Amino acid sequence: MEQVVDTALGVIATEGYEALTMRRLAGALDTGPASLYAHVVNKADLDELLIGRLCAELRLPEPEPAAWREQVSGMCVQMRDQYLKYPGISRAALAMAPTDPEILRVSEGMLAILLAGGVAPQSASWAIDALLLYVAAYCLEISVLDQRKVHDEADWVVDTDELQRRLTALPAETFPHTTRHAAELTAGKGHDRFDFTLSLMIDGLAHR
Amino acid sequence: MEQVVDTALGVIATEGYEALTMRRLAGALDTGPASLYAHVVNKADLDELLIGRLCAELRLPEPEPAAWREQVSGMCVQMRDQYLKYPGISRAALAMAPTDPEILRVSEGMLAILLAGGVAPQSASWAIDALLLYVAAYCLEISVLDQRKVHDEADWVVDTDELQRRLTALPAETFPHTTRHAAELTAGKGHDRFDFTLSLMIDGLAHR
DNA sequence: ACTTGACGCGAACGCTGTTCGTACGTAGAA
């Protein structure tokens, strides 16, 4: 069963989550699809196992009260990179009940950081939920965009420059702010947008 | 083609997005699945049309600089309620390119509100992105949970009280904070968590 | 050596999105 999870993660890492079908996974294990159901109840169950394995590889820091902001954003960056390492897997994370013990472990770790930083328990609890949700959604969006680049024709997907050109070309009377600030709307290399949102939420948490 | 979108929204409203298959939609229109492709290129195209229709029904307020916070959170609440009115449709929203003119209209409206409120253009642009992403993810999570309640056996899904009981029953030495603050972790009726995250981000935006 | 039990897997089911060829209805030309 451990090998099933490992092989599944391998398939996702090289071909994306959409390619992880029971048949494809069975083929990678040199067997038929029916044999998988001896080790796994469901595809949903497999998804849970995958997310659990992902969370198990996250490293929880020892809470340092003075550095709680860096520590919590570091956790989010860890999750982000883990999600992006297995493109599209965040879809499974979004559709999952938070019952898994490995997820609870991560949640416990983040709670410890926030409480050590002096955040109120209620704010900390809800903030963890919001952060995990945002990270998963952010990674899903990125994975979907990357998937489009592979699957569809290249002219259907637009890069940043092309998008900015299109925004500028919009009718200025109905989209005055969009045309004027097309540069800002399309700005952000790498994970600038991610960092911005994280600091937005963490700053909001600190000012409470 | 307008009728196709209307019927599709009707199906989603009563049976959920997962039930919106080409065959089910064709059946609701008293025809076969092949006929749909005369009006719609793809299922992805249909999804875009649905989200476009959804966004078209959003009401953009006239920006009032003093009330920008209430206005932007009001927009998010509008989107949330619209998403929840059609359970699961936020999945389509998350997997979509932001090219649709109706989405641009909403984005333009929110940009106008934030700029009128004195938010820097770069912060406003990124904040809109983050807010839209969070709203979609939040609604997707809710829809998935509701779906589970319908599909699976009732004992697989846990309500708030049961979840709190389980958290409290965890081993206290490995989950000290989770067991102690199980009440806070499971707290929040209605959209309290949603309101919290929104004010978190908007407050962070104001302190910039 | 015979029985029994468990396990693995080929084949099939019902479902999905999508395509192809045909048949029909209509509009224009002779």
Next chain:
DNA sequence: TTCTACGTACGAACAGCGTTCGCGTCAAGT
């Protein structure tokens, strides 16, 4: 009026999905 030609609509089919059933095989117990 009659014939043609074109565009549209749809029944049937295809490839793929998750999942289940039942048979065959193999190991252990008596």
